[in-house]
Amino acid sequence: MSGTGSAKGRMAGIEILRFFSAFAVLVWHYQHFFFRSASASIEVVRDTQPLYTLLHPFYEFGWLGVNVFWTISGFIFFNRYLSKIVAREVRGGLFFLNRFSRLYPLHFVTLIAVALLQACYVRENHTFFVYPYNTPYDFFVNVIFASGWLTPYTDSFNGPVWSVSTEIVIYVAFFLLARFFRIGLVWTLLIVCLSAAAGGLLIHQQIKGSGSNIVFCAFYFFMGGAVHLLYERLRGTIEAHRAATIGACCVAYAGLFAVCAIFGGTKYLAATIVAPVSIVLLHAIEPWIPARLASPIADLGNTTYASYLIHFPLQLATVIGLQRLGMSSATVAMSPWFLAAYLVVVFLLARLVYRTLEAPAQTWLRRRLAWLGARPAAGESGTAR
Known part of the structure; x- marks a missing residue:
């Protein structure tokens, strides 16, 4: 990973943000344990869930962790790939092999696991657990990693994977824009503005579905890219005035919380502002994170994709x-003990899955498909979900 902070090759701050985004999604999906039936759906009074006082932002808005994930991905992909794609140092074969080998093996394994477990659940309960669309066609859509955009619904098989599926469409757009248009800050900001306008129209008209998923993913992904490009332009100023940068980020947080408290109903605004401000803040303090913590933090970051994909089959x-x-x-x-056990088991199992399945499968695929012109990229494993 080409560095964007003072400590090149390290993104410990971003890994921390990724971990908390995954944590938010896990707490949000804790409601699955209160599933009753397809007709009754999920019956849960949110403020009665364990440790609600402590975890209420995650119980209420944890789904926004997906938006933060998309923003982080944009920041990392612009950091890692943009200049190399523009310079043709990274070809399409290498780029897409890196994505396929990173994402697909665990997706396929968890897809099969959910299919088998749902069959067991249906036999006893005569209904599917939480996600109702599990036809052979839905299975095919999931096999080709298209559950986030090929159907008008996303709640099939291992439901959470829809956001990763949607992001794949944006990966293609990003590569083509970088390769053929050499996108820079102006292009990126234009895409952010256009997708924001389209997203606002979709929200106003209450339109949901595959098209809206792609639009929202594009907005957050390219916003993350814009943050990277702006950070690069202001790097000298930021590094010379880190304390002032941190202060500005804190002011932005305070202003956002004040707006949310006064006006309410600003969850999209919160995700839109919190993600880039947090990226800037955590990237600015990167040099202050002790080197001895880099490895444990990287381990946390490496659990995020696995935790995202295994938590539903585990539930x-x-x-x-x-x-x-x-x-x-x-x-x-x-x-509360069950909640704690759920979270601990998910992350411990995710770490095991990363070491025994994700990383080995990634290495094996890249070696076997070396004819695509790919070669293992150092530091790839912890870059994006």
Whole structure:
């Protein structure tokens, strides 16, 4: 990874943000344990969930972690790939092999796991668990990694993967724009403005579906790219005045919280501002993060993709297990200890999955498909979901 901070090759601050974004999604999806049936859907009073006082921002708005993920991806991809694609140092084969080898193996494994577990769940409950669209066609759509944009719904099989699927479309757009148009700050800001306008229109008209997913992903991804390009332009000023930069970020947070408190209903504004401000803040303090913490933080970052993909099949397996023990997940999930166990197990299992499946599969695919002109890129493993 080409460095954008003073400590080149390190993005410990960004890894911390990725971890908390994953944490937010895990807490948001904790409501799955309160699933009753397809007709009743999920029955949960949010403020009765365990440790609600402490975790209420995640219980209420944890889904915005996806938007933050998209922004982080834009920042990292512009940092890692933009100049190399423009200079033709990275060809299409290498770029897309890196993405395929990073994302697809775990996606396929968790897809099969969910398909088998849903079959078990349906046999006992005569309905699917949480995500209802699990036809052979939906399976095919998931196999080709298109659940976020090829169907008008996203709640099929391993539902959370829809956001990764949508991001793949933006990867293609990013590569083509970098390769053939040599996009810079002006182009990137134009894309951000156009996607913001389109997204605002979709929200106003309450239009949802594959088109809106792509528009919103494009907005956050290219906004992350714009943050990278602006950071590069202001690097000298930021590095010379780190304390002032941190102060400005804190003022931005305070202003955002004040606006949200006064006007309410500003969740999209919150995600739009929090993500880039947090990236700038964490990247600015990068040199102050002790080197001895770099490896543990990288390990946290490496758990994010796995935690995102394994938490739903883990929930499904847990619910099936509890049912066979004659216990209700809705009752058990009210315990703070169960919540803590759920979070700890997800991240520990994610770390194991990364080491035993993700990283080895990634290396194997890149070696086997070397004919595409690809070669393993140093530091690739912790770059993006």
